[in-house]
Amino acid sequence: MMKDSSWSHHHVAVNVSLSAINTDYTNALRSSTAQFHDHSDSCEHATHESRVIVRDLPLVGRVRILVDSHGLKALTFIITYWIYGFFSTYFIILLPHWSDGRIPDVAAYAYIMVSFLCLISLFRASTVNPGAVPLIDESSLDIDLSQLNKCQTCGMRKPARAHHCRRCQQCVLRMDHHCPWINNCVGEGNHYLFMLLLLYAFLMSALSFTLCVFQFWVFPKCSACIETWYLKPTTSIWFLYLLVLISVAMSIFMGLQFISQQFNLIMDRTTLENMAVSSGRDILRTNFRSWFQGVSDICGTRNALVWLLPCRRKPAKSIYEYIHAV
Numbered sequence: 327m328m329k330d331s332s333w334s335h336h337h338v339a340v341n342v343s344l345s346a347i348n349t350d351y352t353n354a355l356r357s358s359t360a361q362f363h364d365h366s367d368s369c370e371h372a373t374h375e376s377r378v379i380v381r382d383l384p385l386v387g388r389v390r391i392l393v394d395s396h397g398l399k400a401l402t403f404i405i406t407y408w409i410y411g412f413f414s415t416y417f418i419i420l421l422p423h424w425s426d427g428r429i430p431d432v433a434a435y436a437y438i439m440v441s442f443l444c445l446i447s448l449f450r451a452s453t454v455n456p457g458a459v460p461l462i463d464e465s466s467l468d469i470d471l472s473q474l475n476k477c478q479t480c481g482m483r484k485p486a487r488a489h490h491c492r493r494c495q496q497c498v499l500r501m502d503h504h505c506p507w508i509n510n511c512v513g514e515g516n517h518y519l520f521m522l523l524l525l526y527a528f529l530m531s532a533l534s535f536t537l538c539v540f541q542f543w544v545f546p547k548c549s550a551c552i553e554t555w556y557l558k559p560t561t562s563i564w565f566l567y568l569l570v571l572i573s574v575a576m577s578i579f580m581g582l583q584f585i586s587q588q589f590n591l592i593m594d595r596t597t598l599e600n601m602a603v604s605s606g607r608d609i610l611r612t613n614f615r616s617w618f619q620g621v622s623d624i625c626g627t628r629n630a631l632v633w634l635l636p637c638r639r640k641p642a643k644s645i646y647e648y649i650h651a652v
């Protein structure tokens with residue numbers, strides 16, 4: 327709990343100990359001090375946030391949807407991809423051979439679980455606040471404003487490593503990149519969900535492909551399927567050809583993305599910072615850390631048991647910790 331009252335009102339640089347500040351992400355932004363207002367989750371304060379719809383849903387909690395036609399089309403495409411991948415695998419391969427006893431229960435449940443974890447990760451990565459920089463009331467000078475850069479586009483004061491996203495029309499804390507496929511920025515608030523999405527999408531696609539391989543070369547022809555299942559083999563084969571194509575493409579694409587993100591984690595660099603280096607706009611700075619440290623950092627916890635849960639809320643740092651981050 328921050329002791330606002332004990333702070334003197336003259337100029338105080340914020341190199342105070344902040345280790346005690348570690349609350350839920352939203353709470354941290356909203357209540358860390360009176361100088362900061364969490365405009366990011368509220369339509370009332372929205373000035374450059376008019377493109378984001380915020381709703382509180384029962385059970386699910388707060389969701390944010392970016393109103394961007396290209397992003398919404400890309401997201402719809404990805405959801406269609408998931409629906410096609412899941413249902414064609416489930417009804418054409420998994421269910422018939424599972425009921426015939428050729429696929430063990432554990433494998434069938436694993437596929438279903440991974441698929442739904444992928445869907446939950448997609449939903450949360452695209453609807454969670456990516457880390458919009460909170461509005462800073464400059465009239466309350468309890469902080470050293472010189473430690474904050476001013477965004478050249480929106481004029482917001484922002485800590486180091488925050489970037490302005492032109493699609494979202496906001497500055498995002500430790501922005502990795504804007505991902506049109508999830509129609510959201512990837513930043514401090516949802517980077518761990520993006521990683522989980524890559525991981526589960528890779529696993530789901532790889533399992534779908536493996537089941538296709540078994541369907542084509544291992545499992546015997548399912549004569550009962552002709553009467554039992556909805557599609558004739560002559561029709562379902564075309565669904566399977568397309569399934570092979572998309573599962574291979576997704577496995578490769580997601581797998582490579584996931585691996586490159588692991589390198590970024592170890593080097594403590596974002597995708598934007600990598601691009602700035604490769605285009606010559608920045609110099610190469612490497613700040614190597616262990617993979618465990620990197621994942622703990624983006625997941626906001628060192629408890630590895632919960633890293634794989636996409637429903638979890640991330641415990642957040644105070645805005646002050648970003649001000650010191652260089």
Ligand SMILES: [Zn+2]
Nearest residue numbers: 477480490497
């Ligand atoms: Zn900005």
Ligand SMILES: [Zn+2]
Nearest residue numbers: 491494504511
């Ligand atoms: Zn964005």
